[in-house]
Amino acid sequence: MPRPKKQPGELGKVNIQQYGERFRADTIIRDGVGRAHHIQGWGASPEIAHDDLERKAHVIWGGVFQQVDPAGTIEQLAVEWLLDLRKNRQWDEDDPQPGKIKPQSIDRYEGTLHSTIKPLLWEVRIASLTPARIYNFLHEVARTKSNHEALMARSVLAGMFDLAILHGVVAPGASPVPSIKMLALHRPASKLIVLSDDDLAVIIQLVLAWEEDRGSKPGARPDVRLLADLLILTNRLTIRLSEALAIRREDVVLRPNKAGALTEHVSINGTMTHTKERGLYRQSELKGKNQERLIEVASDDVHAVLKRRMADSRGDLLFVTRAGKGMYPERPQSLARQFRKAHEAELDALGVPQDMFVYRSMRKSAAAALGADTAQEVPAHESKRTTTRHYTGAEEKVIGAESLVALSGSLERRSVPS
Numbered sequence: 001m002p003r004p005k006k007q008p009g010e011l012g013k014v015n016i017q018q019y020g021e022r023f024r025a026d027t028i029i030r031d032g033v034g035r036a037h038h039i040q041g042w043g044a045s046p047e048i049a050h051d052d053l054e055r056k057a058h059v060i061w062g063g064v065f066q067q068v069d070p071a072g073t074i075e076q077l078a079v080e081w082l083l084d085l086r087k088n089r090q091w092d093e094d095d096p097q098p099g100k101i102k103p104q105s106i107d108r109y110e111g112t113l114h115s116t117i118k119p120l121l122w123e124v125r126i127a128s129l130t131p132a133r134i135y136n137f138l139h140e141v142a143r144t145k146s147n148h149e150a151l152m153a154r155s156v157l158a159g160m161f162d163l164a165i166l167h168g169v170v171a172p173g174a175s176p177v178p179s180i181k182m183l184a185l186h187r188p189a190s191k192l193i194v195l196s197d198d199d200l201a202v203i204i205q206l207v208l209a210w211e212e213d214r215g216s217k218p219g220a221r222p223d224v225r226l227l228a229d230l231l232i233l234t235n236r237l238t239i240r241l242s243e244a245l246a247i248r249r250e251d252v253v254l255r256p257n258k259a260g261a262l263t264e265h266v267s268i269n270g271t272m273t274h275t276k277e278r279g280l281y282r283q284s285e286l287k288g289k290n291q292e293r294l295i296e297v298a299s300d301d302v303h304a305v306l307k308r309r310m311a312d313s314r315g316d317l318l319f320v321t322r323a324g325k326g327m328y329p330e331r332p333q334s335l336a337r338q339f340r341k342a343h344e345a346e347l348d349a350l351g352v353p354q355d356m357f358v359y360r361s362m363r364k365s366a367a368a369a370l371g372a373d374t375a376q377e378v379p380a381h382e383s384k385r386t387t388t389r390h391y392t393g394a395e396e397k398v399i400g401a402e403s404l405v406a407l408s409g410s411l412e413r414r415s416v417p418s
Contacts, residue, residue, distance in 0.1 A: 011057060016046045025049040029057050055079060068167035074129065074160075075122045078113050081160045082106070093283055102285070103275040109156050116141055116153045126169060131176045138183055147185045154183065199350050200235060200362075204228055206343055226319070227335050229305045235362035236299040242271040245319045245327050246282050252306055252318075257296050264297040266306070272326055280328055282317070332359070 014027045025041040041053025091100035142150035161175040207228045233244045251267040269292045274280040309318035319327050
């Protein structure tokens with residue numbers, strides 16, 4: 001009697017052989033239409049090779065038969081979680097849906113897994129990771145790294161155990177990840193910064209003189225014009241660096257302003273971003289909800305930057321490399337760090353925090369100068385709390401006499417019925 005065919009989702013017999021210091025696992029599986037696939041998995045041990053084989057099988061099966069092993073490790077749960085995120089929950093620019101996760105966020109989760117969670121928890125069994133162990137682990141991360149890293153690790157672990165609950169490995173409502181309230185870990189208060197126009201003018205002049213100040217020093221000349229232009233845009237338009245780098249020719253338009261005059265406006269409707277999968281690209285999605293905005297150009301400096309960039313750029317984007325391609329945010333960020341290092345004394349004297357220079361400080365300073373109400377509108381913050389917490393600081397509440405008219409009668413001289 002012939003042996004029955006393997007069904008999709010059935011791994012069957014796996015052959016494992018050792019080659020030097022590595023192991024190879026191989027088998028034949030069938031996909032959903034019955035086609036046979038010979039697959040191999042490799043690893044430093046038979047178990048790792050078998051896990052690698054299983055992952056490749058699940059790719060062929062489309063993840064339909066993916067299952068978290070109740071006896072598995074945190075590493076195995078992490079692999080399954082990332083696979084689920086990228087296959088089922090990743091945001092697609094061509095088909096944007098609420099609740100999906102942006103690819104760059106998934107990249108950050110993966111980075112946290114490898115940099116923070118892997119060193120201490122990778123080989124721990126899922127079942128043995130108790131709330132107390134996670135609590136102690138997260139506080140250790142907070143001590144050795146930062147509260148921010150600890151909270152990020154908590155978010156990743158919470159997502160992983162949500163998947164474990166979905167697969168029945170952990171009972172509903174029994175996730176071992178402690179609440180933020182229980183952890184009592186908070187991100188440090190955002191630094192506020194206010195620079196006067198005179199301070200900003202000094203910074204721009206320092207930037208433009210930077211190339212001359214280098215004299216005959218070896219190495220590539222800094223692109224001072226790039227740095228100065230981005231400083232001006234991030235300050236005068238109160239936009240993020242990634243938003244400035246995403247401005248296209250078509251985003252610079254003439255529109256009637258509130259007075260009815262035809263003036264230059266800049267449409268902020270995208271950001272430059274990059275992921276491991278796609279590399280650098282322009283996405284038509286901003287950091288927060290409903291943050292697309294049309295900003296009237298009120299500054300002569302901004303007019304000059306836009307005019308210069310439109311004349312110099314050979315592509316659709318205003319900020320491009322010499323090859324005419326989009327620009328990674330890391331390039332101007334690196335340029336800013338070099339400038340900060342070369343002008344440490346001058347910027348310290350202006351009160352510019354070293355970890356905030358330069359683009360964030362330009363945007364924050366502009367928002368602080370505008371005041372909370374206007375600043376909330378210009379960067380399109382969904383909540384005024386975001387503006388006051390990270391940009392302007394809390395404003396003093398002044399209660400005028402007109403608000404207290406109903407309480408204005410005299411108490412000391414009032415005749416009281418006996």
